[in-house]
Amino acid sequence: MRKRKINGYLLVGLIITGALLLMTLIGAFHTPWDPNAMSATEKFQAPSLAHLFGTDRFGRDIFSRVLKGSGTTLAIALATVAIGAVVGTLVGAVTGFFGGVVDDALMRLNDALTAFPSILLALLVISIVGPENKYNVVLALGIVFIPSFARVTRTAFAGLRDANYITSARLMGASNGRILLIHMLPNTARVLLPAVTIGFNNAVLAEASMSFLGIGVTPPDASLGYLLKEAQSMLALAPWYALCTGTVIALLVFGVGLIGEGLQKMDREVA
Amino acid sequence: MKYALKRILMLVLTMVIVSFLTFLAFELISGDPAEAKLGTEATPERLAALRHEMGLDRPFPVRYVSWLAGFVSGDLGTSYNYDMPVWELIAPKLEVTLCLCLLSFVLITAVSIPLAIWSYRWTGTAFDAVRTAFNQLCMAVPPFFTGILMSYFFGIVMRLFIPGDFPDLRTDFGEAVTHLFFAAICLGIPRAAMTVRMMRSTVIGEMQKAYVRTAISRGNDRRGVLTRHVLKNSLTSAVTFLGQTMAELIGGSVVVEQVFGIPGLGRLLVYSISNRDYPVVETLVVILAFWVVLAGTLADLINQRIDPRLRLGGAV
Secondary structure, eight states, X not given: OOOOOOOHHHHHHHHHHHHHHXXXXXXXXXXXXXXXXXXXXXXXXXXXXXXXXXXXXXXXBHHHHHHHHHHHHHHHHHHXXXXXXXXXXXHHHHHHHHOHHHHHHHHHHHHHHHHSOHHHHHHHHHHHHOSOSHHHHHHXXXXXXXXXXXXXXXXXXXXXXXXXXXXXXXXXXXXXXXXXXXXXXXXXXXXXXXXXXXHHXXXXXXXXXXXXXXXXXXXXXXXXXXXXXXXXXXXXXXXXXXXXXXXXXXXXXXHHXXXXXXXXXXXXXXX | OHHHXXXXXXXXXXXXXXXXXXXXXXXXXXXXXXXXXXXXXXXXXXXXXXXXXXXXXXXXXXXXXXXXXXXXXXXXXXXXXXOSBHHHHHHHHHHHHHHHHHHHHHHHHHHHHHHHXXXXXXXXXXXXXXXXXXXXXXXXXXXXXXXXXXXXXXXXISOSSOTTOOOOTTTOHHHHHHHHHHHHHHHHXXXXXXXXXXXXXXXXXXXXXXXXXXXXXXXXXXXXXXXXXXXXXXXXXXXXXXXXXXXXXXXXHHHHHHHHTOOSHHHHHXXXXXXXXXXXXXXXXXXXXXXXXXXXXXHHHHHHXXXXXXXTTOOO
């Protein structure tokens, strides 16, 4: 029996991401301290066993705040990727499968949109759709992420269009809907999965950037980006605030990036 | 030459479309600027007078053309917040952002291409996994986090620059560039990591081609083939990618300017968006779009000079 080679990237990525997800999940129900409870006697405490990440200007426990914040960030990133992936795949499937004038026009628009830095587009969309809050952040980022998913899936669907098994399915009388959904969609998972990991990372970074700029999540909600914005204002007195929050963002993106790397490596080895 | 002309024509056409869409979008969302200026309590007569003065009573196409002409004449209207001409507000900030992005671009190019070649040599060794992980890590650390770390260590601890206090670019050029240098590094790290990754896979793909096998079987050494043939053939994709980098940098600069307190376009954009200062946002959108389109056009033009196949109109 051939021994399966362990995919190191995937393994390490899954461990890091899994640990962070688990902690965030627990944090959604229970945090060691109330993330908003202030304490005049415990201001600017360096990390200790009682306060793992220390405390801030108001004596709030930073670890608890980071747990809550990463919950918000994860929820926004997942919702964004869901919108981008579902709508993008729909657009990609239709244009890639049917081709024609609509395909050409949409792809030109797509090229123009993907050339534009996504953070700028997201800022513009949010300036158009209205007040800065977490729902509008999801809406803005979701819209901005559609084109990149559409492009990836379009290529995949267009490539499968003339495959023999599709022709034979059509000869057997399968409808377009059936062909797209049952036969083609599972075969695009190969390109869709790495795209989802990249999209997720971009969403985390974009949300963090927007909230950091103050055009994103606003109180009472707090995301990791918003926490970093807070942390920057007390950098000289509580450097651990910025350090811990930033490290959590970096670890999250790093872990998911490794998963993407691992998936692509797996794909190369199968091929 | 013919190709270049066509490409520039396309650039102009794209910009006209972008500017029209921008003008239309802001026309729809921004409401009545006269009312915004005078408040909802204003009398209808005063509103009508101000509308006439601001030229708002003219038909839409006329207003669009006169706004477009403003990009040539420099008259782009007045900012709601600062009550000063938009162009006077933007021009000094444009300089700063341009300096920041160019500095970062030079750093990225200078660092990532040698690194890509160097990292290619390690392909297939045990070190490869460490290198990939490090590469992913560099892409994972957001620029505003490295920015905060840098302002803490180099600013607050080592006092090489004062975070948030940006010296004037004209009078204090040296100091300003030091300040910009740290910002440029933060801006460049993730993009440099992506460039290394992209260049490396291009070189690997190129090394597997038949002409490389032929060259090596004829007795050329790998190193010579790499520098003489493979790198030349990888150049076009590198130029395209660096063109995209130029476009991405302007997006990243928005965040980095905020961290380092650099008074550039990005901060102005953020401030204007939060304060619904539409004339400024509108102009900035067109300038940024121009930047993005220009970067792509330049990359195409350079590629067309490098690669004779493109000049002959063939697809590569």
